[in-house]
Amino acid sequence: MTTTAVLGSGAAAPASAPRRKPRRVLPGFGPTLGFTLFYLSLLVLIPLSAVFIKAAGHGFEAFWAAATAPRVLASYKLSFGTALLAAAINVVFGLILAWSLVRYEFPGKKLVDALIDLPFALPTAVAGISLTALYAGNGWLGQLLAPWGIKVAFTPLGILVALIFIGLPFVVRTVQPVLEDMETELEEAAASLGAHRWQTFRLVVLPIVLPALLTGFALAFARAVGEYGSVIFIAGNIPMVSEITPLMIISKLEQYDYVGATAIATVMLIFSFVLLLAINGLQAWSARRNGQEGRK
Secondary structure, eight states, X not given: OOHHHHHSSSOOOOOOOOOOOOOOSSOOHHHHHHHHHHHHIIIIIHHXXXXXXXXXXXXXXXXXXXXXXXXXXXXXXXXXXXXXXXHHHHHHHHHHHHHHHHHOOOTTHHHHHHHTTHHHHSOHHHHHHHHHHHHSTTSXXXXXXXXXXXXXXXXXXXXXXXXXXXXXXXXXXXXHHHHHHSOHHHHHHHHHTTOOHHHXXXXXXXXXXXXXXXXXXXXXXXXXXXXXXXXXXXXXXXXXXXXXXXXXXXHHHHTTOHHHHHHHHHHHHHHHHHHHHHHHHHHHHHHHHHHHHHHO
8 A cells, every 4th residue: 555545635745844943042052162161261271370380480499499388388277277167167057047047937037148148248358357356355255255365366266257257158058048949848757757856957958958068168168268358357467377378479479479479379279179179079979879869
């Protein structure tokens, strides 16, 4: 039996119309990728490459001598140590604050929610001067802490306070949307099965918010490592005690010591990249693990 007989009309079967590709608002993959790479190279890759090239141009001995001077090593320890500690503290208290804003209603909630973004809008120099005025020996909070023998301003503890202040919004704003999307029925189901509060948090809540917590930790750490304006006033800038690495770079540049400035900047870049890569790898592993457990 022929196709004409099957159709019954004596006409050949019409060819299927070609499928039209969906119209996209943005241009195609090629132009979009090209513009992205150009923009990224212009603002990020070229400046960072210039730092490495400038540091390598002075020779390894000069680079090593500038990057491992005792005063510089002390600034590495202070900057990275306080940045890691501040980010860890912000993870704990940022989660508590985000949980309170999402799950509870209390007077002044909208005001507290708005104040969280204050470190984003406040100039860093203003934040540093304000914290110094509060925690100095004659400040409002400094006077209360002085009888206990606690000195904050012009010490490493003051640097930690400043880094906590500027890093807290990163954790809160990263975790808050995840908590808003999380269904409370999961917690109620765990409680109905006999789980106490710590088990519910550890086995139900924490696996869901852990990737967001790691992201907030990485953002807070990255901001704290390179922070200058809010730290420079409260740090005291005492050599070998409260001198941060960004201040060392500025000091080298003011002395026209470009070898030392680029060497210190290169070390900071390398350590920051390694730590952020480790954190992002841990975040990806946590997301894959949670996805596998969810499919089970």
